[in-house]
Amino acid sequence: MSMNVVxxxxxxPDPAAPPALDPGTNNLARTGKLILDDSDAYxxxxxxxxxxxxxxxxxxxxxxxxxxxxxxxxxxxxMGAAKAILVSDEALAGTDALGTAKVLAAAIRRxxxxxxxxxTESSDGYTGTTPVQVAELLGFPSVTFAKKVExxxxxxxxxxQTEAGYDxxxxxxxAVVTVTAGVVEPRxxxxxxxxAAKSKPVETxxxxxxxxxxxxxxxxxARQEITGVADAEARGAGEIVVDEGxxxxxxxxxLEQLKVL
Amino acid sequence: MSIDKIWVLAEVADGKPITASLELISHxxxxxxxxxxxxxxxxxxxxxxxxxxxxxxKVHDIGDLAGALPGVPxxxxxxxxxxxxxxxxxxxxxxxxxxxDIAGRLSVKLDRPVLTNVVGLVAGDGGLTTQHAIFGxxxxxxxxxTGDGPGIFVIRAKSFPAEPKGAAAAEVVAAPAPDAGxxxxxxxxxxxxxxxxxxKLDEADVVVSGGRGLGEKDQYSMIEELAGLLHGAxxxxxxIVDAGWVPYAYQVGQTGKTVKPTVYLACGISGAxxxxxxxxxxxxxxxxxxxxxxxxxxxxxxxxxxxxxxxxPKLIEAIKARG
Ligand SMILES: Cc1cc2nc3c(=O)[nH]c(=O)nc-3n(C[C@H](O)[C@H](O)[C@H](O)COP(=O)(O)OP(=O)(O)OC[C@H]3O[C@@H](n4cnc5c(N)ncnc54)[C@H](O)[C@@H]3O)c2cc1C
Ligand SMILES: Nc1ncnc2c1ncn2[C@@H]1O[C@H](COP(=O)(O)O)[C@@H](O)[C@H]1O
Numbered sequence: 226m227s228m229n230v231v232x233x234x235x236x237x238p239d240p241a242a243p244p245a246l247d248p249g250t251n252n253l254a255r256t257g258k259l260i261l262d263d264s265d266a267y268x269x270x271x272x273x274x275x276x277x278x279x280x281x282x283x284x285x286x287x288x289x290x291x292x293x294x295x296x297x298x299x300x301x302x303x304m305g306a307a308k309a310i311l312v313s314d315e316a317l318a319g320t321d322a323l324g325t326a327k328v329l330a331a332a333i334r335r336x337x338x339x340x341x342x343x344x345t346e347s348s349d350g351y352t353g354t355t356p357v358q359v360a361e362l363l364g365f366p367s368v369t370f371a372k373k374v375e376x377x378x379x380x381x382x383x384x385x386q387t388e389a390g391y392d393x394x395x396x397x398x399x400a401v402v403t404v405t406a407g408v409v410e411p412r413x414x415x416x417x418x419x420x421a422a423k424s425k426p427v428e429t430x431x432x433x434x435x436x437x438x439x440x441x442x443x444x445x446x447a448r449q450e451i452t453g454v455a456d457a458e459a460r461g462a463g464e465i466v467v468d469e470g471x472x473x474x475x476x477x478x479x480l481e482q483l484k485v486l
Numbered sequence: 487m488s489i490d491k492i493w494v495l496a497e498v499a500d501g502k503p504i505t506a507s508l509e510l511i512s513h514x515x516x517x518x519x520x521x522x523x524x525x526x527x528x529x530x531x532x533x534x535x536x537x538x539x540x541x542x543x544k545v546h547d548i549g550d551l552a553g554a555l556p557g558v559p560x561x562x563x564x565x566x567x568x569x570x571x572x573x574x575x576x577x578x579x580x581x582x583x584x585x586x587d588i589a590g591r592l593s594v595k596l597d598r599p600v601l602t603n604v605v606g607l608v609a610g611d612g613g614l615t616t617q618h619a620i621f622g623x624x625x626x627x628x629x630x631x632t633g634d635g636p637g638i639f640v641i642r643a644k645s646f647p648a649e650p651k652g653a654a655a656a657e658v659v660a661a662p663a664p665d666a667g668x669x670x671x672x673x674x675x676x677x678x679x680x681x682x683x684x685x686k687l688d689e690a691d692v693v694v695s696g697g698r699g700l701g702e703k704d705q706y707s708m709i710e711e712l713a714g715l716l717h718g719a720x721x722x723x724x725x726i727v728d729a730g731w732v733p734y735a736y737q738v739g740q741t742g743k744t745v746k747p748t749v750y751l752a753c754g755i756s757g758a759x760x761x762x763x764x765x766x767x768x769x770x771x772x773x774x775x776x777x778x779x780x781x782x783x784x785x786x787x788x789x790x791x792x793x794x795x796x797x798x799p800k801l802i803e804a805i806k807a808r809g
Contacts, residue, residue: 251627321599322593322599322600322602323593323594323597323598323599323600326594345741346741351602351603351740351741352600352602352603353586353602354586354589354590354593354600354602354640355590356590357557357586357587357590357591358590358591358593358594360590360591360669361558361561361590361591361593361594361595361669362594364667364668364669365669366555366558366668366669366670366671366672367555367557367587367672368555368672369557369583369586369587370583372734382675385555385583386583386734387583387677388499388582388583388735389499389677389679389680390677390678390679390680390735391677391678391680392674392675392676392677392678393674393675393676393677393678394555394672394673394674394675395672395673395675396671396672396673397668397671400672405734406724406728406741407727407728407730447599448598448599448631448632448633449599449601449629449630449631449632450629450630450632451627451628451629452615452628452629452630453627453628454620454625454626454627454628455625455626455628456624456625456626457619457623457624457625457626460766460771460784460785460787462784463771463783463785463786463787463788463789464787464788464789465778465783465786465789465791466788466789466790466791467778467790467791467792468790468791468792468793468796468797472774472790472792472796472797472800473797473798473800473801473803473804474804475788475790476751476772476774476788476790476797476801477801477804477805479770479772479787479788480716480749483748483749483770485691485692485716485748485749486716486805486808
């Protein structure tokens with residue numbers, strides 16, 4: 226059987242670097258080199274394993290990013306994905322989750338996937354709605370918060386995280402599935418993988434190439450605005466004491482004062 | 487756009503509306519003249535009294551979903567109401583597994599954006615303005631929708647208090663979902679419930695959380711024991727959830743639960759921004775960390791610079807000794 230899996234991968238500023246807002250728009254500043262969002266490394270690994278288990282097919286990456294950025298894509302290609310579609314266009318500045326979903330859905334359609342994987346939420350935007358919006362635009366069923374994914378024939382079985390535990394969910398393919406962190410252990414790209422990634426195809430498309438109207442995306446398409454940013458109320462400084470064997474007693478006294486004890 | 491009518495997704499668990507939905511109904515009554523609930527499942531009629539008590543006058547009852555995941559059918563039912571002109575000016579979803587799915591589906595059906603991770607919602611002349619905690623809750627961004635059509639909001643738990651108003655039971659009206667075709671083909675085959683005792687993490691008055699500073703998985707048992715002695719719930723940082731020490735349901739923070747207990751006790755947790763955003767608004771915070779520069783101390787009312795393996799066992803002993 227052949228499984229073609231598309232993985233949505235977001236390329237984001239290094240989360241270890243201090244975040245900043247663009248003073249003009251109050252959007253998150255996305256300058257400098259971008260990296261593969263850690264959250265998406267799980268989807269890439271899962272896709273590679275599913276294609277392996279099916280005994281055929283390939284993994285295609287789809288990403289929307291500014292300035293033709295490919296460094297995050299190269300990381301995922303080095304892990305073993307076969308090729309990538311990158312949508313990059315100045316008209317995309319300020320695009321929200323729905324606009325992003327429109328772009329991703331149009332790009333994904335070109336790859337004719339059996340399965341689309343994404344993360345439950347991205348590390349920098351964390352709206353967590355993009356993948357479901359993609360599913361609705363493609364007319365696919367979706368299963369979110371997957372902690373286990375298996376393909377059998379033309380359906381996908383998912384263990385979906387719930388408040389109480391988990392649900393076993395089955396869906397016909399094609400479908401969109403979002404995976405949580407920790408579902409699989411993402412592999413480290415090998416040296417061979419890194420070398421091979423350099424020559425793997427990355428198709429770069431614009432909004433017009435996808436047949437989308439520029440008014441549907443970017444800041445205009447977003448139809449929402451940030452009206453201000455203010456400092457949150459700071460908590461008053463507390464008492465910090467070094468434990469000299471009396472730490473537990475200090476806590477007891479504090480809890481008594483609050484009548485918790 | 488003026489806000490006259492707000493709908494709130496009322497999720498039901500164990501035969502009761504979840505607290506996060508009641509918080510939204512409560513708050514919605516301060517923003518709009520009419521507040522109505524949308525509910526699905528086989529127990530909707532039995533929760534009409536509670537929903538009414540918190541301020542919903544009507545329950546749009548989508549009914550049993552016959553094993554379908556809620557995203558598609560519930561969004562289809564809401565979209566049908568909006569299409570027929572009987573829809574609301576704003577729809578509030580709790581930030582739950584299903585709430586986010588329904589909001590995402592609805593967004594495309596109505597071609598309207600969604601504002602997520604909302605922690606505050608205020609009425610102004612241009613409609614509703616949202617507040618979002620950013621950078622670990624150190625700053626608050628405000629946002630609003632432009633353009634026409636209902637606003638779709640996904641709101642984090644514990645953003646507003648849930649206050650019963652003592653009003654009459656809500657009127658239940660059937661709002662069956664139109665056939666959504668193949669997009670609605672995913673089915674729940676079986677449900678697995680993980681046993682837990684004590685209060686729920688997001689409802690407990692005391693939360694005792696452990697982090698990587700515990701050193702190893704087995705050490706988490708002292709967190710559970712301490713939480714039990716304080717009649718509280720055990721929680722965790724993502725580091726130990728990802729390491730597989732405890733289930734995801736224990737996680738506090740940006741991708742986990744928001745908690746606001748009377749006391750939050752952080753044991754061996756550094757205080758990363760993504761953790762703090764989920765617990766920073768606790769009424770009192772106690773932190774135990776061996777590193778005096780750990781960021782968690784910047785929000786602690788009482789900080790103990792010390793070893794969790796010394797302080798926590800002593801604390802357990804002392805509480806037990808009190809009988
Ligand atoms: C997109 C994204 C979302 C995230 N969401 C969440 C979230 O929802 N919740 C969350 O918690 N994190 C989240 N994180 C992860 C977060 O950034 C941190 O990595 C995590 O919170 C760290 O957990 P920790 O404090 O247990 O571990 P560490 O940061 O490793 O801290 C361990 C602490 O224990 C102390 N310690 C060590 N030994 C002892 C001892 N013997 N006694 C006392 N103290 C000791 C150390 O001084 C240190 O401060 C998220 C990250 C990303 C990128
Ligand atoms: N610009 C993007 N390019 C590729 N995938 C994306 C993009 N934005 C979001 N996604 C996918 O959707 C998931 C959820 O994103 P978000 O809605 O931002 O939380 C991400 O983890 C990615 O898998």
